[in-house]
Amino acid sequence: MTLEERIQNSETHIFKAVFPNTTNHYDTLFGGTAMHMMDEVAFITATRFSRQKMVTISSEKIDFTKPIPAGTFVELIGRVTRVGNTSLVVYVEIYIEEMYSEKREKAITGQFTFVAIDENKKPTPIHFKQ
Numbered sequence: 001m002t003l004e005e006r007i008q009n010s011e012t013h014i015f016k017a018v019f020p021n022t023t024n025h026y027d028t029l030f031g032g033t034a035m036h037m038m039d040e041v042a043f044i045t046a047t048r049f050s051r052q053k054m055v056t057i058s059s060e061k062i063d064f065t066k067p068i069p070a071g072t073f074v075e076l077i078g079r080v081t082r083v084g085n086t087s088l089v090v091y092v093e094i095y096i097e098e099m100y101s102e103k104r105e106k107a108i109t110g111q112f113t114f115v116a117i118d119e120n121k122k123p124t125p126i127h128f129k130q
């Protein structure tokens with residue numbers, strides 16, 4: 001399998017409904033909840049890419065460009081964008097999708113770096129390198 005095929009195969013999509021237990025006093029999705037969901041989809045993407053134990057080492061530049069209203073769906077998409085020696089980077093996007101129309105827009109983006117670890121919890125090479 002080529003690197004591009006492996007990236008394509010490990011691209012991960014998760015849909016969630018924005019219900020009131022995830023919203024703040026503005027009736028929009030909590031930022032912290034969004035980051036939690038992003039870390040989760042990034043972790044799944046990293047693990048599906050590598051099939052190794054992965055831990056988050058860094059998250060960066062999380063841009064909240066649109067509020068996510070209660071009563072919508074969100075789609076999270078994780079995609080590997082860089083493969084290093086022991087680390088890889090996953091770019092995550094969150095799209096808002098209205099429940100009763102096809103309207104859809106990008107709301108949040110961010111980047112998460114993961115490191116593959118061995119049985120001693122030390123960095124270990126990712127089996128696939130660029």
Ligand SMILES: CCCCCCCCCCCCCCCC(=O)SCCNC(=O)CCNC(=O)[C@H](O)C(C)(C)COP(=O)(O)OP(=O)(O)OC[C@H]1O[C@@H](n2cnc3c(N)ncnc32)[C@H](O)[C@@H]1OP(=O)(O)O
Binds near residue numbers: 040086
């Ligand atoms: C309320 C209800 C809760 C419900 C719950 C649900 C959970 C829903 C969320 C799911 C999410 C799942 C996620 C699970 C996985 C964890 O939970 S992970 C937990 C958080 N992460 C950790 O605890 C990791 C702690 N850090 C460490 O153990 C060590 O730093 C590590 C990761 C073993 C790395 O060791 P190190 O000696 O610092 O690494 P070092 O050799 O210097 O560098 C290794 C690589 O990292 C890179 N690197 C080092 N520092 C950085 C940096 N700051 N930035 C970028 N790259 C870096 C290096 O460049 C190197 O890359 P390569 O050139 O080899 O590719």
